[in-house]
Amino acid sequence: MRFQGWLLDIREGQDSVSLGFKTRDGGNIVLSDRFRHSFYLVSGNPQEAEDYASKHPHVLDAEIEQKYVSLDAKGKTDAIKVVVDYARNYKRVVKDMKIIPGIKEIAETAIPQYFKYVMEKDAAFFSLYDVVAEQGKLISMEKTSSLELPPLSCGAIAPTSVNPKYLNLVLEGKPQMVIHPAKLAEALRETGTDMIFSYGGDSYLKRYGAASSLGNIFGVFFDSCAHIDLRKDIGYDIYNEHNLPIGQDSAKEILGIGKSRIARLIELSQMTGAKPDTICRITPGRLNTYLHIRAAKRNGYLVPDLRKEMERPKSLKLLMQLDKGGSIIYPTPGIYENVAKCDFASMYPNIIVKYNISPETITCTCCKEPMIVPEAGWKTCTERKGIIPQGIEEVLRRRLELKHLAKTSTDPAKRAEFDMRQRALKNILVTCFGYLGFSNFIFSNVECKECVMLYGRHILSMAKEIAEDAGFEALYGMVDSVFVSGGNEKQYLDYVRKVSAETGITLELDCIFSRLVFPAAKDASGVANHYYGLMQDGRMEARGIAVRHSDSCALAVQCQERMAKAILSAPDACAGIKEAKGLLADFKKRLKEGEFVLADFAITKAIGRDIGDYVSNAPHVVAFRQEPNAANVSVFVYSLFGPRPARQASRREIDIKKYAELLDASFEELVRGLRPAITHLKK
């Protein structure tokens, strides 16, 4: 039998795996493929260990393979691959192997078997395959596309509002029905549902006894379809655009959101090799683990069950020299014109790839001409590509491809899909650097993290130097972005090209501000991430001021936005400040006259800890104590009687004086320390 189908699922059997395919006409085909559970032994005496292992009654085969047995291994040595007869004997065999004399380590027992199969066959979920099968057994499968998506049949569940022990089940093209959780698995099997979405299903399904045999500490899983808990999926998505929380009893809403997020799950699943129902339950950092395990296996490394490496001892002197964060060039407070904002594209992931930063490559002794890490003097290998750069490079390449497709696609739906897929990959890229220093990451290495930071600092200082050589002024720099002034668009484009060429990391011209203001801190010094500016297309960008703060009231945001625009768009900045002052007076007058509604005064702040743990009487805490809520969010106003929950307060009792102070503060935030800047502008 030959057919084209998408690989949707891999289930582990005793001595084989079951592969679930979705055909073009929406049919489901399950094939089995022979695959035995296996793991590796590292021994001081491989021959003897192989002999012992092969005599075990449940070991089918034990053979010596050449592997890098640790990340710091200089070359490949003997490791024994132990193949177990049936899955049910796996744990017993692993336990028995520990008593073989001379055993140093048992590796790769913690990797899920389905993931081993994915790595061995270089398979990817949701990819389209040309499949050849015979009598229900897989003969061969060849990937044809990873971009075309399968026709999935989806559904969603939510507890009913009448009785939370029953569920509303919505399946595509079918009317909503009410079902008991215990019958859910059966209903999904019967209807041939491929993916079921819930919001918080992992907690309530377990509570009400659905699929109890399949529920584990990670979540609730069904044998016939993938269960996606959107609460976890959205919570772990750094670039999530969906508002939380979703209404619990709205299964249709959940289905809509779930379907819009399928592309993300598919992309991450294809990239890492993890199952989609696993993807939605793991942190973005953890995705790195899957990615790098694949790269390690490809390079012939054994993946240890436990992280063994620790940081090398460092003297205080070395620690002071190396243990630094990203570089910051502090701005001089003032008003500037024609300022270019330039950003390094995925700076840290690109540094990892370009400078080959990986635990096994940063202490190179094999190369004649290794790369020298600035300041640290460590030598990085130039001959052997590290496992971390390999994994990251794959993601970078794929993301570029998806970004290109998102730009060039003519179909808006396809554009949105590709955009969601590239944003999903960004989750891996933004966490890959920090994860290098995370103690539970199997390949973590503090020196690698320090290397990346040192290169980052070096590159930013190079960008500054190049700007100064070109006659520009580097006004402000923050880790991976640099603000320069003194040129026009063409000159700035030349500048970014030159920096990209010299550093090897692409610097992009993000925008040009026709006017940009760096207000001062309270002590009159320049402060990082605190600016507002008007771009050439008329849009305003602000950082670190009230318009950007989530805990600002609408009144302060409105007022500050108008004042900022006045300062930025007036022909003369001095006149702009005067106009802003006028606007402030106007807002205060309107405030006294009672023109604003209650919602304009409401301030929203999250309650991060248990309310009993707060010892301070901060306004949001005081208000929350008066009206606690399950969402742990305090929405309050300043009333004449102190902070009050917004729902309880009335317009009449608003503390006008306090809000006038807030308006004054929002003006002060914009113009603090700008006097010297006015002279600056004249220059």
Place this chain on the structure above:
Amino acid sequence: MKTGIGALDSFLDIGDGIITLRASDPRLLSPLATAMLVRACRPGKRILYLHFVEYHDRYWTIDIDGIVQAAKMQGADVDNLLESVFFLRVFSRDTVEMRQNWQRIFDFGTGLNLVILDSISDLYKEPGKKDASLMSMTHAIGMFARLCAMNSCHGVVFDNSPQPIHPYLGEHSAVIIEVKGRPRFHFEVQKHPCKAECVVEIQSQHSLARWL
């Protein structure tokens, strides 16, 4: 072993052995750690500072600027201090039982004048969880005691767990002092060679680790 605090130093003045300083607030231990490092610094001798916490939480006890400042105030040789104090971080629950990790420390740790073991509270058993961490705790304390004995030097353990002291740590420590209060220090000596010990009879061995 000196911290510069007269009342405390008289209790720390023991030949060698392990000194455990406990405080519920880790910030109380930070100035003591700084004072010990500065005073223990000798030409040609090294100090090892083991840190059990996650790399991202590394700053809560190590205050490099504070150490340098204190050394300057004491008139100590700052360059020598910077080169002789060694830090080892990211020594977490997962890696603490690794033989090769401890071997690396033993290989490094000769000619040591002082060994500080910080944030051991990370290895305490979490309430409601199984006893898996008890093994790493006893293992870590045993290895630490061995390292100090090999170098015939003081070992200082900083423990800020709210739980009662781990019995194996209590047994191995020559001195246990509870640090309380701020801004003025208060010390409560819980165990000292000069102090009569209150022996608690243990009814059952089942709840203890196998070599207790």
